[in-house]
Amino acid sequence: MDIIEKIKVQAIKLQKAFNNVRVGIYPSDFGRFNQNMKYYLDSLNITGIYLADATFNSQGYPTFTDMRLFLKNIDVCLIWGRDNLCIDMADYIGRHGNRVELIDLLDRSENFALIHSENEFQIIDYDNLTEKQISIVHDSNIDLICVKKTVDEDLQWETAWRNQIDFIPFDLQLLDNNAAMAYCPECGSVCYTDRSFVVTGNYFGGVVFYLFHCHYDFFVLKKWENLMGIYLPDKEIFIKFRKMRMHFSRPDPDHNYTALIDQFKTYVVYFIEEAIDYLKNDSPKKLQFIVGYQNNLGHHLCNELSAIQRFIDSGDTDIIQSPLLLEHDFYDFKGLFPEILDIDLGRPGADTKRLHTDIFRNSLQQNRLSLFLYTFGQLSNTLAEKLISRSKQKYERKIQQLERFLNAKDSWPILWITIRAGRRRKWINQKEALSYVLNQLYVNYPHIAAVFDGIATAEEYYQQIKLLLNKKIKTYNALHLSLEDTIWWVTSADAFISPIGTGNAFIFLANIPGVFHTNSKFLKEHKFSERNINYYFAPRENWKPCVILPAENEDLSEPDPRLRNYEIDRDALYEMVRKVLGYIERTKTDTEIGHERFENYSA
Structure with a gap:
């Protein structure tokens, strides 16, 4: 995968640049330091790692819990993202004349960052191309006619809802063939994949990156209701499809797409070995539905739970086994669907950051092909009757309350x-x-x-x-x-x-x-x-x-x-x-x- 190769190149550049200095580590973004992160630093002289919580794994490096002592013993501090403590570090260094250099390994603008790219990240608005964007597309050998073929695998949510279509064509491919389909942005060839990466906990709520390969790697990004666009990591180009999200006419700001791509790269950095093993694994991927991503009572019911009920009504319960249930479970998923025997709850009680990184890692370790389950079809009578019946059984004692309210x-x-x-x-x-x-x-x-x-x-x-x-x-x-x-x-x-x-x-x-x-x-x-x-x-x-x-x-x-x-x-x-x-x-x-x-x- 192109992204993995780029990360490895950046790691080599980092090791060469700081081979003869005292290096400190502060894993601010992740809050922990895992074995994969150590992999990038093996040839460096790691003097110590700063851990605000001494119980976190230091991977064998000398541990510091005193920031001043930590900074006194290093020349360069490699930080993994930025938090308030990084600001305190920079302030302390400035006030005390300390010459420690802070380098953020997760900042794309930083030359030594693991997610850095020599190419400038470009966002192409498919619905509203500028002259500059047309020039970028032409110089990059991207054929917009070929891109349109993938766009047509999506449906505007208004169209899908008006026609009460259960699933958009892209999702139907996944459901019917256990593989996603898209078209090469350069030549238009039909491409299939059963490789996906789940990135949750972002501005968009959650996005699945589907990895395709033709002339080069490219990803098709999908959130819950529609395809978002195509990401070409080798060219650092993102072609966004939709200028409008449900309920909003304003386009999503470009910086949200940049942050999403950086989050995906960061997760690959954290779990690079898991990603490599997943890509090498040619055994059939098991389709996994993701539910509970909607922090909205209405959409969670009408679009997520209704989709599950559709498969149950049709007798196709095998396909919905082992769904991944995220944090939004308003209607008691287990109680509603006793037919589903195995539900992946992620990591109960985990902090938010750990929950979302675990979701990314677990989908790789379990060899999953993931899909945010979403239907535009009607709420079924079966599901409605389940909820009503359960409510009435639970609240029979309130009949007297209703009678008092009516009073006649x-x-x-x-x-x-x-x-x-x-x-x-x-x-x-x-x-x-x-x-x-x-x-x-x-x-x-x-x-x-x-x-x-x-x-x-x-x-x-x-x-x-x-x-x-x-x-x-x-x-x-x-x-x-x-x-x-x-x-x-x-x-x-x-x-x-x-x-x-x-x-x-x-x-x-x-x-x-x-x-x-x-x-x-x-x-x-x-x-x-x-x-x-x-x-x-x-x-x-x-x-x-x-x-x-x-x-x-x-x-x-x-x-x-x-x-x-x-x-x-x-x-x-x-x-x-x-x-x-x-x-x-x-x-x-x-x-x-x-x-x-x-x-x-x-x-």
Whole structure:
């Protein structure tokens, strides 16, 4: 692998440059010093290693825990990344006239760094090429027509979601053939690989580097929902594919891609022997799904867990054995999927840095071909029913609480209302409009009740809405409930009013009709229209019809249209909620009525 050879060249250069001086080591980034790291320094005169924690492995080098004494005995200090102690070292050296030279072995700009390259790192924006980038591509013998072939193996997430496609073509190749496929950026030849490197704990959440080889090594990078680009280590060029991530119109800053590549190289430095053994191992690689990478309740459920359930529903449980479960396990993975007997939990209790480096190393040692499992398909009824059933069984004692809330068997309807707090994509006039709508509905529905959902910081909004409500309207504050409690309460609701967002996962589980609202950008991405009514795409099987109310006014001072705050016409919202309640009343005995007749219903 080109990266390994470059690291070895840099190690030789380092050893030659500092062969006759006293060398000290401070493993600041990793916090430890492993055998592989010692490999790069064997011919140097290592006077000592500074370890803030004396229990860390010194690999046989003299250990110092006193920084001043450590610096007094060396001429050069090789640091592995930078932390606050490195700043203290530099400050101490400057104040005391100490001539110790600090060299960061993990800084690409440092001439002696192990991840240094003689070529300048270049980022090529495939979607927005400049004249300079076109020149770089031409001089590097990269054919953009060939690059496009790999781009076409991806799908814009909007396209995949609109068409409810289970997996993008790149993922399907992995699932069907136990190998990834891409096209050589120079000649367009079809290339296959079963070699992958998992890099988690970064700005992108997690990325898999798939190693291909044709004229040279190249990597295709994939995060959870799409392909990110192609990295050519020999040329130090990264061709990024997408200028837009889900939920954001702004492109990811280039420095985040630079940091990602450096993180990957750093992990190879730490575990170079494991990487070499992995590449030499020609035995079949076992596909390993990675789940728990989404720090988001909605995406974790609808995209990760739904993908697992899809394989279980199809009877293909062999392929999902031994998944790697990362730190985000909101719904009790083991309890939901007893069919999966062997779950890799990484290193329970490990610090964050150790967890992510272990994931990289273990995937190599276990001879894995890794994939961030992600589906764009619908939430299955099976998974939804599992979660609802578990919640109801666990919280049967709370039925009395619900009955007290209703205070009468004829209380109807119960509206699930999501409040959106924060600074972005917020419904500006939600306090006044929600209280108005509920007060108007009370005229025709004197037994109406409302359960208010949202994050805890929405408490102030809830209290202000409550002050404006008719005192006879029953309200329940669900802002501070646990996940299990929230599922229990939302399944007790009849309809909803909610902004579009990942918190809608609870509404998807309950499968109740209602009214979404959002700004114009989100409306365009989430709607389909029939007879002048905007409907939300069906996010789960047998989805009850839900409409989307467009914004009345938007805050144009926000440059990103996806993040703009907005206002909603309260009378339009009231009329639409009335239609939803009319739909419920008219379809109580006919559950097969679909979207095509929805607009005809009114209370």
